[in-house]
Amino acid sequence: MPLRTLVVGLGNPILSDDGIGWQVEEALRRQGAGSAPEAAIDILHACVGGLALAELMTGYDRVIVVDAIVTGQALPGTVSHFTLADLPGTLNSSSSHDTSLRLALQMLRACGAHVPPESAVAFVAVEAQDVWTFGEACTPAVKQSIGAAAAVVAHLLRAPLY
């Protein structure tokens, strides 16, 4: 059985740079990523977090999430990649309406669901300039990074497992 891989373009398509995940997903489709049936790669876009995102990952061996990120420490358009295992601990409950992705995956795993390990949940993150203003277009620097982000995803897809 080949590894089942999911690529998720994550974000809100009407919130300026937050839509970058969807645009990278679109670019990957145009490039034909995941089109070979034997590759067992599913590609989709979504605007969810926490439990709902973890539920999307059920049944996959590895997941690549493409999303906008705001660190304030890099130029807009800068592409980073890391895995969930690399992220700082966020085991706590929180005050928004959901739980963290890490916690949600742990819960699903504890309840017997097949979800990927944290080391196999990769993020390809594009430093965003504006994720607070409604708009369908990304800012210019972020838009220019679509190709670079898609290339990082393609590179990760070729890797056997992180």
Next chain:
Amino acid sequence: MTRIAIDPITRLEGHGKIEIFLDEAGEVNNCYFQVPELRGFEVFCLGRPAEEMPRLTSRICGVCPEAHHMAAAKALDALYHVDPPPAAKKLRELLYSAFFVTDHATHFYALGGPDFVVGPDAPAAERNILGVIAKVGLEIGGKVIAARKRNHQVIEMIGGRTIHPVSALPGGMSHAITEEERQEIVKIARQNVEFGQFSIDLFEQVVLHNQAYVDLITSDAYTQRTYYMGLVDHNNHVNFYDGVVRVVNPEGVEFASYMPDQYAQHIAEHVEPWTYLKFPYLRKVGWKGFVDGKDSGVYCATPLSRLNAADGMATSLAQAEYERMYEVLGGKPVHHTLATHWARLVELLYAAERMLELAQDPEVASPNVRTLPDQKPTEGVGIVEAPRGTLTHHYFTDENGILQEVNLIVGTTNNHAPIFMSIKRAAEGLIHKGVVNDGILNRIEMAFRSYDPCLSCATHSLPGQMPLEVIVRDCTGAVTHHLSQYVPPESLDRCVG
């Protein structure tokens, strides 16, 4: 390769913040809270065809797209002067009930419940759904996952998509469901009713049988007497999808009852110089500051508010639980903010029962689900109850249906003033002589959490949760305590693309 730190707290606007200022004696002097605010949605909508709104507004946030979808569809019905066929209204309410079961269950088990099930003084790392599973048993996790899954199936069946439904249109729905689907939904609704009863039983065992928790819920630190708002049906029973907006005063006496298109006569918005947030209040009472009582126009729109504003529940099991809640808490209205968790579970049971009622009605599978609009669009208001409060959509268009003006009052916005007051009251009640610890700060946060505030934009932010800081400053302004939901950040490898 360079190294960077991912620290959500460094995001300028991207996190909620509660700041508490102490005086020289170490008592609470003042308190502020800030949450991120998205910009320019109304402007974004202008010039677009109004029929895009059910799809567009459901993108405002990832938490309650179904609520925006429904409020938008109802606003379009009004805008196009069209009355959907009965089957379409029932289908919408059926979808909406499935959504309420999912949303309320998620809040209770993942967010509000851990404070009670695991304990308000438990280490923060245990106050979460894994802590609930550790304490109550693994099967509880399975029940929550199964409840979400089966209700997402219903939302997909009726709404066309699992998360962001697309099926509600001006005049009804884009497609009907089959008889087989209806029967499948009946089965799912029955499971939901059982799950609703299970959840209330759990609340009874864990919370009501523990006097310390009952004392906490009824303590002054979590009590404020405001007006309460909620949609009610023709029997003044709670309804999430349709009805009139009813407001009761702090004594529980009806103060106002209005149709959606009259909302502007009743609701006004106050602004403060220290925040972009608006603070809605009752226009006919007036803004008197962040104070409770009958003379202050501050109102609350939460699950507890809906129960306070209604005369009862429209389904039998939920009605019995409604009566029990008021009996235990000393009659109507209940002013204890933490009782919102209980009210949410009464609503969960009602949503499940209502879903079963609707699914058992053969008309819900009727193919007649659309009345085609044939009049020129003008202006329309649509109101539903979102899980977090009354949700109002108001659109003006030109005669071609192109949007000229848009106004939304979203669920959490109604509660900005009460949330602010609840935080302040909890801080005043819990912080004395400068003594602060994580348990106290968590109890202050519990006041905030009971509202289930939707800080929309951050719901999918990396690493996947809304950061919240609580900062305590002494009389010189120096930070004396700082609680955040994050451990210190680690560095991450970066490849520059």
